[in-house]
Amino acid sequence: MLLLAWIVVFTDPQSLATPLVYGGVTLVVLVTAVAFLVRWEASTKQWAVLLPIIDIFAIIAVREGQPTLGSGLFLVFPVMWLARNFGVLFAAGGVALSTVLLWGAWLTRAEADAAAAFPTLLLLPITLAFIATTSYISARRERSQRVLLRQQASMVESAFDRARVQERLLEVTLDSVEFGVVAFDREGQVSLVNEAHRRSLVEYGSPRTAIMYREMYQADRKTPYPVHNRPFARAVAGQSFENLTVWVGSPDGEQAALSVTSRQLVGPDGERDGGILVLRDVTAELAAISARDSLIGSVSHELRTPLTSIIGYLDLAIDDPNLSDETRRMIGISYENSERLLVLVTDLLLAASDRDSHLPLQFQSTDIGALVAHAIDAARLGAEERSIRIVSEIGPDATASADPVRMRQVVDNLLSNAIKYNRSHGEIRVAVHSTEEAVQVSVTDTGFGIAEADRAQLFDRFFRTESARASAAIGSGLGLSVSRDIVRQHAGDLTVDSEVGVGSTFALTIPREAPAAEPLDQEH
Numbered sequence: 213m214l215l216l217a218w219i220v221v222f223t224d225p226q227s228l229a230t231p232l233v234y235g236g237v238t239l240v241v242l243v244t245a246v247a248f249l250v251r252w253e254a255s256t257k258q259w260a261v262l263l264p265i266i267d268i269f270a271i272i273a274v275r276e277g278q279p280t281l282g283s284g285l286f287l288v289f290p291v292m293w294l295a296r297n298f299g300v301l302f303a304a305g306g307v308a309l310s311t312v313l314l315w316g317a318w319l320t321r322a323e324a325d326a327a328a329a330f331p332t333l334l335l336l337p338i339t340l341a342f343i344a345t346t347s348y349i350s351a352r353r354e355r356s357q358r359v360l361l362r363q364q365a366s367m368v369e370s371a372f373d374r375a376r377v378q379e380r381l382l383e384v385t386l387d388s389v390e391f392g393v394v395a396f397d398r399e400g401q402v403s404l405v406n407e408a409h410r411r412s413l414v415e416y417g418s419p420r421t422a423i424m425y426r427e428m429y430q431a432d433r434k435t436p437y438p439v440h441n442r443p444f445a446r447a448v449a450g451q452s453f454e455n456l457t458v459w460v461g462s463p464d465g466e467q468a469a470l471s472v473t474s475r476q477l478v479g480p481d482g483e484r485d486g487g488i489l490v491l492r493d494v495t496a497e498l499a500a501i502s503a504r505d506s507l508i509g510s511v512s513h514e515l516r517t518p519l520t521s522i523i524g525y526l527d528l529a530i531d532d533p534n535l536s537d538e539t540r541r542m543i544g545i546s547y548e549n550s551e552r553l554l555v556l557v558t559d560l561l562l563a564a565s566d567r568d569s570h571l572p573l574q575f576q577s578t579d580i581g582a583l584v585a586h587a588i589d590a591a592r593l594g595a596e597e598r599s600i601r602i603v604s605e606i607g608p609d610a611t612a613s614a615d616p617v618r619m620r621q622v623v624d625n626l627l628s629n630a631i632k633y634n635r636s637h638g639e640i641r642v643a644v645h646s647t648e649e650a651v652q653v654s655v656t657d658t659g660f661g662i663a664e665a666d667r668a669q670l671f672d673r674f675f676r677t678e679s680a681r682a683s684a685a686i687g688s689g690l691g692l693s694v695s696r697d698i699v700r701q702h703a704g705d706l707t708v709d710s711e712v713g714v715g716s717t718f719a720l721t722i723p724r725e726a727p728a729a730e731p732l733d734q735e736h
């Protein structure tokens with residue numbers, strides 16, 4: 213409007229002197245000043261609607277004062293103002309008011325060149341109506357987008373709040389647990405070390421700010437762990453492992469056994485996204501296990517010597533020709549029972565030494581077919597005593613990388629169970645099959661089978677089924693547990709399938725290739 217006034221000053225200074233132009237421009241300037249200067253608040257906002265209305269009057273006045281200036285176009289601004297800010301009623305009202313004033317002024321003027329002004333009088337209201345509509349619609353869309361944005365912002369805000377609370381909760385929880393936790397991101401940078409781990413670091417000679425212990429030893433407590441093979445290095449390299457036992461602290465001072473578990477995290481993109489290490493102090497547990505095993509070991513060892521002597525003398529005594537039949541029968545029973553006792557004691561000794569030694573397996577290329585054939589030959593005598601037939605089906609090329617002594621122990625155990633828990637005149641089928649990757653040995657008997665409920669505990673130490681305990685079969689419940697440990701150390705598995713009253717099948721599968729070092733680290 214000021215620009216227009218400026219142009220008028222140069223082109224037609226006369227017309228500025230007309231009260232309509234002069235008054236109109238002044239009014240517009242005043243309204244603009246009011247719009248800027250007043251501090252609009254919620255309570256006064258509705259009065260702002262007067263400003264564009266006054267503008268409409270002012271613009272019409274300028275237009276009437278000097279029609280050639282074309283200031284009627286300025287009506288667009290108040291109409292837009294009304295449509296954007298004051299709703300549909302004021303939008304329509306603005307257009308209507310402008311139209312009425314335009315037409316009213318024209319009618320009162322009633323000039324001769326009315327026909328010339330007619331298109332403007334028709335087009336201007338249509339243009340205003342169009343502008344009012346689009347302004348109104350776009351303002352409404354913006355408003356709803358603003359509302360949506362605000363809602364989303366508040367949702368994000370509350371999600372952040374929740375995440376912060378969870379993070380805090382996690383921190384407090386991790387700081388109050390007794391085991392160490394170390395988390396790292398995908399670059400291997402440590403993102404969290406909990407309080408228990410820091411305390412343990414200090415206790416075993418490392419600074420509180422360190423991530424891992426300065427010294428770390430293998431099972432013998434004095435051979436240092438190679439740096440690249442330490443749990444943290446392995447975890448950062450992407451390996452998952454469970455219950456890896458390491459010793460920390462100086463061999464001359466106090467040491468602790470830690471059981472370390474590594475878990476890798478996967479990000480939403482499916483990529484590896486760091487991981488965590490959990491370090492549990494198992495010193496007391498290891499001490500208790502080794503105390504128990506050494507007790508079992510020494511007791512059974514001490515029992516074996518006198519027992520062997522008793523069996524030897526009973527064996528001699530039974531051959532004495534001066535014995536009455538009754539005495540011979542009684543000595544026979546004592547002899548049998550002493551032998552049973554010897555089997556149990558030997559089993560216990562074996563289990564204790566198994567636990568204690570954690571022997572690394574001696575892997576070598578082993579013909580599992582031949583190994584099974586020898587085991588069958590050895591078992592045949594015992595089977596014949598109970599009139600049990602052993603049928604074997606040994607496939608070709610069943611060579612695998614295995615520890616032959618330990619494997620033979622497993623097969624012997626399966627065969628002896630198949631004889632012990634079979635019926636007289638029963639049958640045992642032994643099959644050896646091999647594929648490109650693995651070798652499988654299965655032992656099927658026609659015994660009394662194992663109930664579904666017992667199968668879950670079958671591989672637990674000292675577990676024997678009710679029927680086994682009731683039968684005459686001697687056993688300690690250790691054989692299967694030891695066997696499965698051995699098979700798992702070969703990275704294989706030992707499984708059972710059974711039907712009560714029909715028989716059972718025990719199947720062991722081992723890969724042809726020797727497993728990597730990890731399974732040796734595993735506690736179970």
Ligand code: ADP
Binds near residue numbers: 681
């Ligand atoms: P043991 O034979 O010394 O008792 P094992 O660990 O070898 O110990 O077996 C555990 C238990 O599993 C046995 O006591 C028996 O109840 C059951 N079992 C094992 N093999 C068989 C089988 N072939 N048929 C039925 N039961 C079996």
